[in-house]
Every structure is written in C-alpha cells, then in structure tokens.
Amino acid sequence: MAQPVIRLWPMLRVPAGMLAVLLYAGSLSAADTYVLEEPSTDTRVRLVQTEVNTQGKVKVSVGGGRSASHELDAAAAFRFLERRLPPGGRDAEALRAIRQFEQGTMQTTVAENSSGTQLPAANSLVVSSGRREGVLNYCPEAALTRDSLDLLELPGDTLALVALLPPGPVEVGGSWAVADWAAQMLATIEAVESAEMKCTLASVSGNVAKIDVAGEVVGQRLGANSTVKVTGQLTYDLQQKFIARGSLEYKIESGIGTITPGIDATVNANIERSLSPSAGRLTDAVAEAIPLEPPAGALELVFAAAPWGMSLRHDREWYVFQALLHGSNKVLILRRMERGSLIAQCNCSPVPTVKPGQQTPADQFEADIQRSLGERFGEIRARERVPTDDGRMITRVIVGGSVELKGDKGAVDIPMMWIYYLVTDPNGRQMSFVFSVEPDLHEQLGDRDVAMVKSVRFVQPQ
Template sequence: MQNLITASQIVALAAMAVTVPSVPAFARETGYSLRTGRASGAVDLVEVALDVGGDLRIVEDGKERRMKTNVAANFVYHEKSLQVGKGADSPMRSLRHYREAVGTIKSGDHQYEPVLRDERRLIAVEIDQPRVTLFSPQGALRFEELELIDVLANSLLLEQLLPSRAVALGNQWEHSNELIAALLGLDTVTSNDVKSTLTEVADGKARFELSGRVEGAEDDVSTEIALKGKYQFDLKTRRITWFGLLVREDRAVGHVDTGFDVTARVQMRITPGAHSEHLAPDALANVPLQSTAELTQLSYESAGGKWRFLHDRRWFVITEEDDRAVLRLIDQGDRLAQCNVAFLAPAADATELTLEQFQKDIVGALGENFKSFVRASQQHDETDYRVFQVVAEGETSNVPMQWIYYLVTDRHGHRVVLAFVLEKEMVDRFEQADEKLVGTLRLSEPRE
C-alpha cells in the first residue's frame, strides 16, 4: 500500500501550531453546528499510517540504558458502526474487517514483522471511556496481533473531538481526561490542557487544530505527553474524513514494559459510505458482536511450539526461549504473581513420577524458603492429561510467599511444569488465576 504520510506532510505535522484567524461577523453571530452524522449500520473505509521513532529506556543491574527503536505500520479496514454514542461519554461499538495490517518493529539489532492472521481479520471495538477494547469474534488474538492493531487515535472515537455546541471561527473547547485517555491508549489521565480550535470553514470542509500536554499512566506507570494534531470535517457527510496527530511521549520504566522516549505520527483517511461483503448482515448472522471474558483472552504459544494456552490480558510475557517462558500478572499497577513455565524431557514411563516424589522435588527446589504444604492433588483433566497440583507456603527475605506448582503430562510422556509465585497477601486478588490458565494448556502432538 502506498505510504499515506509524505515527507512534506510529516514536516507540516511537526511544525503545526494552533492559529486563530480573523473571525467573520456572521460566524461570530451564528456559529457552526458541527455534530457528527455517524449512524449505526454505516460502513467506512479507513486507511491508517503509523510511524514511531525514538529510544527505549531499559534498566539493567540498576542502571538505565537506551536503545533505538522504530515502528512503521499501515492498516486498511472497513468499519461498521454498531452503537453510536449519544453523548460525549456514551459507549460505542463497531466491527472491522482488516484488508491490510502490517508492521515492522526495530529495536536495536532486532527486527520483527507482526501480522494479523487471516482467520483473525474480523475485529470488534468497544469504547467505554477511557477503556478501549479490541477483540476478534473469530477467536483469541495473540499479544503481538493486539499490539499491532491497537494504535493511537481509534477511528471509532475521533468524532468525540467535535464541539458539543455551535462554534465560531477561532473558538476553542477542552477535552475530558477520559476522552484523551481513550485517544492515547492510556489507563488514566490525571491532567490535560488539550484544546481544539476551529480554524477554517471553506470548500465544504471545516478544519480544526488541537494541541496540549497530558499527564497520565498506563499499568500504573507514569507518562508525560505533548501532542499536536489537525482534523477535517466534511460538511456534507458530517463526518471527520482526515486526521493527523503528532505525539511526543516520555514514559517511565514499568513492571513489565521498558520505558521510552519517542515521537509518534499517525495519519488517517476515512471514506464514509463504503461497502464490505465481510460486514454484510448475512456474513454476521452467527458472529458474537459483544465481548466476553473468553473472547478477550489472549493466546500464547511457546517459541518452540511445544505448548500453548489462553490467558487474560493482565498476564504479560517477560522472557521466552524455545522450551521456557516467564509471565507476570499485573493488576492495577501491582505485580500480583509470576508464572515460570518449562518443557521437560519426555518421560519414558508417564506413571514413573508420583505426586509424593513431585512434592519432594518442590521441597528441594525451595530449600530454606519452604515451610509447609497447603494441599496436593492429582487428576486427569478433560484432555486426558495427568495433572499434579501442589500448593506450598514459606518465606523469601521475610516476606510470606505462596507457590503453586503444576506438572502436566500427556499420553506421550510430554511434560510441562508451571510454577506460580506470589506474595501471600496477594492470594485473594489472584483469584485462582492459575487454574484458569492451566485449564487451557495444550501440549503439541508429536508429528508422525
């Protein structure tokens, strides 16, 4: 697809400043009513180009170092409005079919190119400010797929930037913390002075500029943002048809993510009145259009393809190798737990290891940190896997801890061990998240 951002347009975005032109007398007297004409059932064609560049901030051994990073992505999708907000903070829903979703991410010497699988190109969007949720009615997304498509300036949200009252040229209006959080993909915004300005009405278009500074947080990690943007409203269709945004963000290092100091540029073209056979009523007859806990789960497959499972969006992969991975559970900025997963060498006799021997191995692994067992059990689950579960308690550096161990063995002797580690005070908030994850674990069948 042709890159939607030209060099001259990038320069124009970077140099933008809010200007207030002279105000004609008729505009001062009457003002312009610029309410959206978006209606439920309408379909748009949306084209997006995203470019991000700057530094990742990585803390190693208590010292921060920086690494160059660059992201370039392009998207083309049809979007069907399902629920149109009647007020500034009303819930909104849409359904998209992605024709194109490609990206290239470079960090230091590493590069990868995430793509959206063909079987996940149908994406539902739900907005209940400040929360924005993307999921596929076709099944669980992978983390890298969600990260690819969940970009700045969600197209379903843009017309919430329009003024709620008639305005004259040069008039400005503020935007709520909830709207700015949703626009920038943040959990919370604590303060913002972002304002939009009506700068021109000509040739059937109303043109706006916005700018300001934002302080907020994502996963309880603080961030500071400066933004400038422009958008264009078609007076005939009463829709925003072009949007450009320049964002400079400085985010601290968090529990699971690196910090960063980056500049992001996004440009979007929206063509109302489009058609897509993938979003036609017949095509959606049996498609679930509202989110559920099951549909918003993410799918993880080990780097070596030896196991896979589903997990809720509070789990983040920290490290991974062919036969092992480490995940952390982050809830409202708190690190609730860590999960260590390892693939073991196949057992010649799947019945050789007993539950009692597994408990002895756990005592040996925990050493002086071990205090007592809470419970131990053995069962065969619905996949006919043999599952050992052992819960132990103890202390680490005088902090009361709980360890939840699983050993899962299939009929071929393939084995995976999972160790969930959490402080004892987090047990109630953990809410048996181990059982939910392990219940979806699947070991890869050997190739014939």
C-alpha cells in the same frame, strides 16, 4: 458583531437610504456555524488507512538502580473497513464499531534488533468498543494473542477521533474543551492524574473543515508514570459528514514499569478515511449479530508455543514478560497486573516426556521443586491432583517460603507462596508451571492459576 467599516471612493457613492439598509442588514448578520459530528446511526462503511511511525528510546533496568537506553524505530501500517455499531453506554462506551482488517503490520527495531508482527487472517474481523483507557478490541471468530492485541491499539484510533468532535455547532476560530474521558481515551492512559485537551475549528474552505488538536494527559499506564502530549489536525468533510483524515503527533514519556520498559518517543499517526464502495463482510446481518457486551471468553488471549507443541489461554491481566522458546533454558514468563499493581508471576516450561499414561513421580517432582527454590524453600503446604475430563493428569503442589530482598538499609525477608503444577497429556508430554505470589495477594489471584493450567493444549511441535 461589530459594524462593518465602509469606505466609499468618490466614484462609488451610495445613496444614504441604501447605506442605512446595508448597515441594518449588517447588524443582523452572524458568523456561520458548523455542525461537526459522526452519529452512531451513520452505518456507511468507511475504508481506513493508517500509517504510524515511531522514533525515540526505550529504557530498561540493568540492576543496582541503573538503567540503559536503546534506540527505538518502528513503523506500522493498517488498512481496514469500518462500520459503526449501536452505542453500548454513555461517553466512551457509546463509541463502537466492527472492522474488517485487510492489513495490520508492524516492524520494530530496538538496538539494531528487528522483529515483526502481523495480524493473522483468522483475526481479520474485530469488534472495537470505546473505553476511558482506550479502545477495547476482540475478535468474535478466534482468540487474539497478546501481540495481536497490542498491534490493534492504534494511535489515532478513529473512535477516539470521533470523541474529539464538538458537542454542538461551532464557528471558525471557536474552541471547545475535550471531555476528560475523550482525552484519556486518545492517550490510552489507564489512571489519570490530569487531562487537558482543546480543539479549535481553525478554518473552513468549501466542504473542508480543519480542526486543530492540542493537549496533555498525565497518569499511569500499566503501573508506570506516563505523560502523553498530543498535537495535530483533523480534516472534516462537511459534505459527507465524517472525519476524512487526521494527522497526530504523540510525545510520550513513560517510566520503567514492572512489565514494560521506559519510553521516550515521538509517534506520528496519519489516518485517511473514505467511503468504501463495498461493505465487504460488514453487512447488516454481521453487524446485527454483534452483542452489546463481549460474549463469555471472547476477551481471553491465546499464547501458542509452537516449538513446544503447546498452547494456553489466559485473561487480559496476564502479560507476556519473556518468551524463550528455543535453547537450553526454555521458559515463558507472564506477569499479572491489576490496576497498575503486580499480583503474581507465572513461569512455564516444557519438561521431559514420560511413557504414555504415566507422569513424573510425585517424590521426584517435589525434590525438583525443593532443589529449584534452594534457601527460599520453607515447607510443602498442600499436594493434590486437579481433576480433568480429558485424560490429562495435573498435579498441584503449594509451597511456602520467603525471598530475601536487599536494599540500602539492609535485607528483609518477604513471605512468598509458590504454586506448582505438572501437566501431563495421555501421550506423556509434560509442562510445568510455577505461580509466585505473596500470601496477602493469594486471594486476589483466586483460581486464575488453575484456569490457565487447565487451558493447556498439546499439539504437534513445529
């Protein structure tokens, strides 16, 4: 530390001996350092309130290599209690929490078309665990829908904010490089090409420490090239020893993907945290009952087609691409993505009811298949009945054929498999499924098609 410059006015002379003592003391002084941390052993319950606002554009493919842009405006609000859980591993996996949501809503407008999402009361208890690619959420009491899972992907998630804190004591003006996994977790990028993020202890005033955040993560999300730039500031309460608030701005640029539109948007997240006077449901008993790893089936998602009187379950690699539940062309389309690559597509639709105990005749079902495929139809490779133990009848027909793809250099035939299912309940209600997959990817699809089909449950239409 440099020696202080001491200027003495004539009326404020200091004896030489005293000046020597002052200078010696000054040479031993050092800048104050601060420990900014939130250990997992701190199980105090915090109240978290988050507001997120998004403005920008979405880009969709309109064919012929062309795209169209539409205005995007979204607002989300969350209020929940949060309590830390013991670590489940190292780095991101060390960050775990259980949350009790009191509010989780989002309103989105794209091209003047508005839609809303709200976290159901049945999913108010959520277990959150850090992962490099973001925060993994599940509800231990009821399966989440894809909409609810997406809603819970909070910009500025508090677990990701904790990962930004310095690894050791830091003085005002001191900076530290954020670990690659922490930057990736904050940006929710699945496959990272580059990650650079830095934090700086900008100031300390009383019990308030201000931390500046800035960085950029480049990579792929759901197979689409993405760049996320993050800037903002965290406020750390030195007395209570936790992050009390955060204000982050995300600049997101993402290309058009197989299951997602392109995004060019600015997301602003404001987070407020305080100690909760009540633990709510987050008691010691509830926290201790949460296992380190999600139980079997806890990560499955549910899709409920209420107008059809049908629900099904699927794993998280299936994404809802389109859902037309009303009108004459009813269809649910899901696409399976693994490590950024499209593996298969599933089309599901209701079909006419038959008499109780019966099913559409096999020859009629196969004729319908051939008619729907047209020139793509090659041959029927297998037909069989899938066993069940609840009175439902499930018929499977596997068809081989090809799809013609046209490009600038001409057309090419791509071999294709279509796996058809007809599901009929004892009352005669029916659903049809068709899974489209290239033969080389059939093994990778495995038995996930039949698992989804077997999960179908018929309920009273609403």
